[in-house]
Amino acid sequence: MLTGSAAPSFSFGNALQFDGVNDFVNTATLDEMGNVTNQFTVSFWMKHNGTPASFENIWSATTANNWSSGIGCSWVNSTRLRFWINSYITNVTTAVITPSIWNHIVCVYDGTLASNNIILYINGNQTGTPDNFTGNVNLTSTDLLIGDSPFGNNANAIFDEFAFWNTPLSSADISSLWASGDGDFANNYSPANLQVYYRCNEEGAATTLIDETGNHNGTLNNFSTPPAYFIPH
Numbered sequence: 001m002l003t004g005s006a007a008p009s010f011s012f013g014n015a016l017q018f019d020g021v022n023d024f025v026n027t028a029t030l031d032e033m034g035n036v037t038n039q040f041t042v043s044f045w046m047k048h049n050g051t052p053a054s055f056e057n058i059w060s061a062t063t064a065n066n067w068s069s070g071i072g073c074s075w076v077n078s079t080r081l082r083f084w085i086n087s088y089i090t091n092v093t094t095a096v097i098t099p100s101i102w103n104h105i106v107c108v109y110d111g112t113l114a115s116n117n118i119i120l121y122i123n124g125n126q127t128g129t130p131d132n133f134t135g136n137v138n139l140t141s142t143d144l145l146i147g148d149s150p151f152g153n154n155a156n157a158i159f160d161e162f163a164f165w166n167t168p169l170s171s172a173d174i175s176s177l178w179a180s181g182d183g184d185f186a187n188n189y190s191p192a193n194l195q196v197y198y199r200c201n202e203e204g205a206a207t208t209l210i211d212e213t214g215n216h217n218g219t220l221n222n223f224s225t226p227p228a229y230f231i232p233h
Contacts, residue, residue: 016200016209016220017228020049020056020156024148025198025209027164028216030061030139033195034166037136038111041169042073043177043186044162048099051078053153058105059162060149061142071137072149073107083107083120085133097122099157104178110168111136124178126171146198146218160200161186167193187212203229 018024030036042059052075062070069086076082079096097103106121111133119130146162147155163186169177173189186197197212205226209218220227 013199013201014203014229014231015045015047015158015160016202017049017158017230018147018155019224020154022154022222024154024221025146025218026221027144027146027196027198027209027218029141029143030137031141032216033144033164034193036166037138038109039166039168040071040109040137041165041167042107042163043105043165043169043174045102045104045160047102047158049156049158052099052156053078056153056155057145057147057149058155058157059144059146061139061144062149063139063142070139070142070149071109073105074149074153081105081120081122083118085109085118085137102160106169106174106177108168108174109133109137121171121174121178124175144196162196162198162200163194164196165190165193166195185212200229202227 044059046058054075054077056075058073058075060070060072062072071085073081073083079099081097104123108119108121110117110119117130118133120127144164146159147157167190169189177184177186177189187194194213196216198209198218199212200209202209206229207220207223207227209220211217
């Protein structure tokens with residue numbers, strides 16, 4: 001099984017480019033995606049368009065514009081990410097990311113564990129030291145945003161294969177998703193718990209991201225017309 005820094009062949013059809021100014025995708029609310037109070041997984045492929053800015057937001061769901069009541073993932077600086085829950089942060093402390101290439105990012109929260117329940121994976125590998133968060137996620141009516149947060153700092157990046165489960169994926173499943181970047185799909189893993197899956201395979205002037213699970217299509221906001229869909233390389 002391939003893990004580590006050697007990038008697999010990545011070919012999933014089209015991808016969606018965000019401009020770093022005001023582009024974002026509005027998806028479903030967290031209560032529409034099942035009970036995520038104690039566990040969830042977010043997986044996606046990402047390639048930055050330049051040098052990431054500090055606190056540039058990748059995805060988020062917050063209440064009252066308050067990051068102390070929310071979840072999300074953002075850049076800390078030009079080469080490192082953070083995954084946060086209610087202002088409790090796990091930083092990338094052992095891996096340096098090359099943002100100009102495709103990277104597979106997975107954020108896992110498993111509140112059923114006694115410890116080590118906030119975990120960040122980069123390209124198939126668990127990175128940094130997993131942290132213990134003792135509270136619960138309570139964001140039942142909050143929209144999940146891709147490429148934005150209520151605080152601005154929109155993502156200047158290309159996204160593909162964005163998936164959200166209301167269960168923690170295993171490290172073996174995450175390694176498999178990374179290693180098979182040439183065609184393995186999110187709906188091959190815990191399919192009963194896969195809540196949204198945006199393959200970003202639209203084209204032309206399409207302003208809706210189709211949810212491959214069939215329940216929660218995403219809406220493109222502030223993108224140019226037509227949006228920038230293209231085959232990733």
